[in-house]
Amino acid sequence: xxxxxxxxxxxxxxxxxxxxxxxxxxxxxxxxxxxxxxxxxxxxxxxxxxxxxxxxxxxxxxxxxxxxxxxxxxxxxxxxxxxxxxxxxxxxxxxxxxxxxxxxxxxxxxxxxxxxxxxxxxxxxxxxxxxxxxxxxxxxxxxxxxxxxxxxxxxxxxxxxxxxxxxxxxxxxxxxxxxxxxxxxxxxxxxxxxxxxxxxxxxxxxxxxxxxxxxxxxxxxxxxxxxxxxxxxxxxxxxxxxxxxxxxxxxxxxxxxxxxxxxxxxxxxxxxxxxxxxxxxxxxxxxxxxxxxxxxxxxxxxxxxxxxxxxxxxxxxxxxxxxxxxxxxxxxxxxxxxxxxxxxxxxxxxxxxxxxxxxxxxxxxxxxxxxxxxxxxxxxxxxxxxxxxxxxxxxxxxxxxxxxxxxxxxxxxxxxxxxxxxxxxxxxxxxxxxxxxxxxx
Numbered sequence: 001x002x003x004x005x006x007x008x009x010x011x012x013x014x015x016x017x018x019x020x021x022x023x024x025x026x027x028x029x030x031x032x033x034x035x036x037x038x039x040x041x042x043x044x045x046x047x048x049x050x051x052x053x054x055x056x057x058x059x060x061x062x063x064x065x066x067x068x069x070x071x072x073x074x075x076x077x078x079x080x081x082x083x084x085x086x087x088x089x090x091x092x093x094x095x096x097x098x099x100x101x102x103x104x105x106x107x108x109x110x111x112x113x114x115x116x117x118x119x120x121x122x123x124x125x126x127x128x129x130x131x132x133x134x135x136x137x138x139x140x141x142x143x144x145x146x147x148x149x150x151x152x153x154x155x156x157x158x159x160x161x162x163x164x165x166x167x168x169x170x171x172x173x174x175x176x177x178x179x180x181x182x183x184x185x186x187x188x189x190x191x192x193x194x195x196x197x198x199x200x201x202x203x204x205x206x207x208x209x210x211x212x213x214x215x216x217x218x219x220x221x222x223x224x225x226x227x228x229x230x231x232x233x234x235x236x237x238x239x240x241x242x243x244x245x246x247x248x249x250x251x252x253x254x255x256x257x258x259x260x261x262x263x264x265x266x267x268x269x270x271x272x273x274x275x276x277x278x279x280x281x282x283x284x285x286x287x288x289x290x291x292x293x294x295x296x297x298x299x300x301x302x303x304x305x306x307x308x309x310x311x312x313x314x315x316x317x318x319x320x321x322x323x324x325x326x327x328x329x330x331x332x333x334x335x336x337x338x339x340x341x342x343x344x345x346x347x348x349x350x351x352x353x354x355x356x357x358x359x360x361x362x363x364x365x366x367x368x369x370x371x372x373x374x375x376x377x378x379x380x381x382x383x384x385x386x387x388x389x390x391x392x393x394x395x396x397x398x399x400x401x402x403x404x405x406x407x408x409x410x411x412x413x414x415x416x417x418x419x420x421x422x423x424x425x426x427x428x429x430x431x432x433x434x435x436x437x438x439x440x441x
Contacts, residue, residue, distance in 0.1 A: 005291065010332040013119045014325040017063040020070070022112040023084055024052045026209060027099050030191060030201075033208035040098040048099060051092030058091070081105040102200030106312060107191045110225040113320070114188055114215055117233060120328040121183035127335035128176045128240075132169060134342040136440060139165035143432060146425055147261060147352040148363065153253075157363050158356060158428040161262075161347060166439045168247045173439075175240045182236040185229050189213060190221035195311040223312040227305040230320070234302035237327050241295035244334050248285035248292070251341065255282045261352045265344035284341050291334045298323035356425070360399035365390050367422040368404060368414075375413040385409050 012018060028049050035045035059066045066087070074083035082105075089096035100108075143162035148155050189210035193201045210217045218225050255263040264284050266272075272279030301323050305316035356363065365386050372382035389407055393400035401423050404410050410419070 005333045006329050007332055007336065010120065010123055010329045011325075013116050013123070014329070015063070016067045016070075017059050019112060019116070020059060020067075020084055021056055022115050023081070023108050024056060024088060025213070026108050026111050026191075027085075027088075027103075028052050029209045029212045030103065030205050031098060031101070033205040034098070034101055034202075036208075037202055037204060039202070040101060044095040044098045047095035048092055051096070052088065055088050055091035079105070081108055102193050102202075102205075103191060104194045104223060106221075106224045107193065107201075109317075110221070111189045111191065111209065111213070111215070113324070114186055114225065115213055117186045117230075117324065117328075118183060118214070120324075120332075121179060121186070123332055124237075124240075124328065124335065125176065125179060125183075127332055127339070128172060128179065131335055131339040131342065132172055132176065134339045135165050135169040135172065138342055138345065138347075139163075139169055139436075139440075142347060142349075143436060144429065145347070145349045145352065146356060146429070147349075148356050155355075155359055155363060157366065158425055160429055160432055161349075161352065163432060163435055164250070165342075166435060168243070168250075170439050171243045171246070172240075175236075175243055178236045178239060182233045184216075186233045187215050188218040188225055188229065189215035190218040190223075190225050192218075192221045192223070194223060196221040196223045224308065224316075227302070227308065227316055230316075231299075231302045231306050234298045234323065234327060237331050238296040238299045241292040241331060241334065244331075244338050245289050245292035247338065248288040248341075251285045251345070252282045252289070255280075255285075259351075259355065260348060261355065262345055262347045264341055265346055284337060288334055288338055288341075291330050291337075294330050295327050295334070298327040360393045360396075361401045361423050362390055362393050364400065364423045367427065368410070368419070371418070371422055372410065372413050377413050381409075 028045075031040055031045040031048045034040045035042045070083050070087045073086050074080050077083050077086070081100075085096075085100055088099065092099070139162045141162070142165065143160060145161040146158055147161045147164070149157055149159040149164075189206060190196070191201060191206035191209050192198050192203075198206075206217055209215075220226075251262060251264065253259060254261045263280060264282050266280050271277075272281045272283075301319040305319055308316060369379075369382050369386045372385065373379050377385070385407060386404075389403040389410075390400060392398065392403050397403075401420070404419055405416060414422075
């Protein structure tokens with residue numbers, strides 16, 4: 001995690017002190033369930049909560065010092081969960097012998113990982129809500145702002161800037177639904193002991209811990225929670241990242257000097273170049289393009305983590321220690337940066353209109369083509385007649401309308417007033433309300 005691209009709320013989820021807090025809660029809730037079942041004394045469960053509360057207070061008061069104590073123990077034990085339990089036992093005392101009864105380290109690690117991913121998901125969902133609100137506001141603002149639609153980067157037909165933004169809103173609405181589903185899939189608890197058979201830990205313990213942590217029970221954990229769940233989660237983050245890059249790329253193109261239809265907000269005192277004072281570069285959206293690549297890079301390790309030896313190995317563990325914090329922290333930052341870009345995006349409707357007019361009406365070529373076919377000219381002849389005049393207009397010899405009005409073949413099928421009527425921008429916006437109802441309800 002780079003501080004430059006890290007927001008404190010998401011970083012806190014992956015901080016060691018938060019991980020150890022979750023580990024303690026898993027162990028303590030499991031002891032409560034075991035006390036109810038008569039496996040451990042009730043006073044022992046109380047002592048574990050009391051001692052654990054002291055441990056958590058110490059951890060909160062001095063995170064770095066206590067994390068270092070746990071790390072020092074791990075340097076001897078070479079086992080992170082044992083190191084934590086040893087440190088925790090110092091606060092609990094003799095009753096600590098009842099902690100971790102019948103459990104294995106994966107019960108703690110995988111269940112804790114699920115809690116962290118759920119916490120990260122909740123932050124990301126809030127980020128998406130902010131971005132969706134910004135996109136909706138700007139889409140409604142520019143619902144009727146005419147602009148040119150492009151295919152292959154070339155002028156195609158008129159649309160509105162609001163419709164452009166509505167399309168991105170719809171994409172992020174789908175992404176939100178995907179993340180909700182991925183959150184549900186990842187929110188599973190496994191307290192099933194070695195190889196997942198519950199031989200030394202009653203299934204009711206898992207049920208109790210899952211309930212307390214707001215998780216579902218993993219049907220078959222095999223000692224680890226199956227990693228196909230995690231693969232879906234990180235793939236979902238990658239799709240969201242690609243949607244970020246899609247919108248960022250659109251803004252970058254619109255800010256190009258030759259286009260200049262919209263641009264990132266350029267604040268007072270901001271500098272675009274160390275050498276060229278005139279520069280106003282799309283640095284934020286370029287940054288988002290790069291960050292999207294980082295998030296997507298988590299997908300391959302997540303997919304490869306699905307394959308484990310038999311009931312459990314730890315080949316997935318080292319990869320997840322990287323990709324989980326990096327992907328969620330980076331996506332959290334990127335979503336908030338994109339929301340800010342959209343909120344402050346500077347739009348130039350007059351430049352959009354100028355670009356619409358720049359090719360002398362060529363954007364109406366399909367309307368002329370269809371009108372000719374409806375009047376009786378074959379499609380082949382209609383296409384040839386329209387293209388002939390369009391290419392002349394493309395070369396700047398005259399406006400497309402003037403060329404069509406002078407074309408005798410076209411004149412045989414279309415009266416002058418009928419031809420002129422085809423060059424009406426409002427024709428292309430007549431269903432904008434329908435699109436907006438479909439997107440925004």
